[in-house]
Amino acid sequence: MTAFQSVAVIGAGAWGTALATAAARAGRNVTLWARSAEHAARIASTRDNPRLPGVPLAPDIIVTNDLALAARADIQLIATPAQHLRGVVNMLASHLARPAPIVACAKGIEHGTHKFMTDVIAEAAPSAQPAILSGPSFADDVARGLPTAVTLAAGDERLASTLVQALGSPTFRPYHSIDIRGVEIGGAAKNVLAIAVGIAVGRKLGASAQAALTTRGFAELMRLGRALGARSETLAGLSGLGDLILTCASPQSRNFALGLALGRGEPPPAGKLAEGEFTAPVLIELAASRDIEMPVSEAVASILSGRSTIDAAISGLLTRPFKSEE
Numbered sequence: 001m002t003a004f005q006s007v008a009v010i011g012a013g014a015w016g017t018a019l020a021t022a023a024a025r026a027g028r029n030v031t032l033w034a035r036s037a038e039h040a041a042r043i044a045s046t047r048d049n050p051r052l053p054g055v056p057l058a059p060d061i062i063v064t065n066d067l068a069l070a071a072r073a074d075i076q077l078i079a080t081p082a083q084h085l086r087g088v089v090n091m092l093a094s095h096l097a098r099p100a101p102i103v104a105c106a107k108g109i110e111h112g113t114h115k116f117m118t119d120v121i122a123e124a125a126p127s128a129q130p131a132i133l134s135g136p137s138f139a140d141d142v143a144r145g146l147p148t149a150v151t152l153a154a155g156d157e158r159l160a161s162t163l164v165q166a167l168g169s170p171t172f173r174p175y176h177s178i179d180i181r182g183v184e185i186g187g188a189a190k191n192v193l194a195i196a197v198g199i200a201v202g203r204k205l206g207a208s209a210q211a212a213l214t215t216r217g218f219a220e221l222m223r224l225g226r227a228l229g230a231r232s233e234t235l236a237g238l239s240g241l242g243d244l245i246l247t248c249a250s251p252q253s254r255n256f257a258l259g260l261a262l263g264r265g266e267p268p269p270a271g272k273l274a275e276g277e278f279t280a281p282v283l284i285e286l287a288a289s290r291d292i293e294m295p296v297s298e299a300v301a302s303i304l305s306g307r308s309t310i311d312a313a314i315s316g317l318l319t320r321p322f323k324s325e326e
C-alpha cells in the first residue's frame with residue numbers, strides 16, 4: 001500500500017500522456033491536465049491524443065483543463081517542455097493545499113537562469129518537494145506497456161523510494177536515487193549529443209564514427225556532471241549513459257531525428273520537440289563558465305546557431321589535438 005494514491009500529470013503531450021498511462025497501470029487515480037480546454041475535451045471524449053496517436057487512454061484517467069482539480073492529487077508530474085516548466089509550476093503553486101512532491105519529467109536547462117528543473121520547481125513552489133524522473137524511455141514504448149526502466153531522484157531517499165512505489169509497475173520500473181543533479185545533467189546533455197550523432201549518421205560517416213561520437217559525448221557529459229557535483233554512478237546509469245545509448249541510436253528520438261535531417265540536408269521534422277536545440281547554447285555557456293571542454297556539444301550549438309556549417313564543425317572535431325582519453 002503506497003502513501004500516494006493519486007497522481008496529476010501536468011502537460012498532455014506525448015510524455016505526459018505516456019506517464020498518465022503508466023501511473024494508471026500502477027493503480028493510481030490519475031488526472032491529466034492539458035493547457036488548452038479544447039485539447040482536454042478532445043482527448044477526454046476520443047480517449048486518443050494526437051500527440052501520441054494510436055495508444056488509447058485508459059477509461060479511468062480524468063482529462064481536464066482545470067488546474068485546481070489537478071492540484072488536489074498527492075503527486076504532481078510536470079511533463080511540459082523544459083522552458084515552460086517554471087510557468088506551469090508558478091500557476092500550480094497557488095492551487096496546492098499542502099507541500100506535495102513535484103516531479104520534473106522534462107529534460108533540459110532553463111534559458112537565462114541556467115537553472116536545472118528541480119531548482120526551478122524549488123523557486124516556483126517553495127513549499128513543494130522537488131524530484132526528477134528521467135531515463136531511457138520513449139513515450140510510445142511506455143504508453144504501450146513495453147518494458148522500460150528510469151531513475152527517480154529526490155533529495156530525501158524515503159521520498160524517492162515512496163514515489164517509486166507509487167509509480168512503478170512490472171513494465172515501468174523506476175530506480176530511486178538521491179542524486180538529483182546527476183539525473184538532471186544526464187537528461188539535458190544527452191539530447192544535445194543525440195543531435196550530434198544524428199548529424200554524423202545523416203552525413204553517412206559510418207557506424208564506427210557513431211560509436212566514437214557517442215562515447216566521446218559521454219566523456220563530456222561526465223566532465224560536466226562531475227564538475228557540478230553529480231555522482232559518476234548516476235552519470236553511467238539509466239538517466240545518463242542509458243538514455244544516451246537510446247537516443248544516439250534510434251530515429252525514434254526526436255533529437256537524433258533532427259540531427260539526421262540536418263546531416264542529410266533535409267528540413268527538420270515539423271512539430272517534433274527536440275529539447276537539445278534549446279539546451280545546446282545553455283549547456284555550453286554552463287561548461288564555459290567552469291572551463292570545461294565539451295567539443296561535441298559546442299559543435300552542435302555552433303551548427304544550430306548558424307555560426308558554423310556542418311562540414312566545418314566536423315572538420316573542427318577531426319583536427320582537434322590528440323589527447324589522453326580522460
Ligand SMILES: NC(=O)C1=CN([C@@H]2O[C@H](COP(=O)(O)OP(=O)(O)OC[C@H]3O[C@@H](n4cnc5c(N)ncnc54)[C@H](OP(=O)(O)O)[C@@H]3O)[C@@H](O)[C@H]2O)C=CC1
Pocket residue numbers: 011012013014015016035036039051079080081082084087088105106107108137138139140272273275
Ligand atoms: N516524448 C518522449 O518520448 C519523452 C519526452 N520527455 C520529455 O518530456 C518533455 C515534454 O515532451 P513531449 O511530451 O514529448 O512533447 P510534446 O511536444 O509531445 O508535448 C508538449 C506538451 O507541452 C504542452 N505545453 C507546451 N507549452 C506549454 C506551456 N507554456 N504551458 C503548458 N503546457 C505547455 C503542449 O501543449 P499543447 O498540446 O497545447 O501544445 C504539449 O501538450 C520534454 O522535456 C521531453 O524531453 C522525456 C522522456 C520521453
Ligand SMILES: O=C(CO)COP(=O)(O)O
Pocket residue numbers: 107135136137138139191194243246247252253254255256273274275
Ligand atoms: O528522452 C527520450 C527518451 O528517453 C526521448 O528522446 P527524444 O526527446 O529525443 O525523442
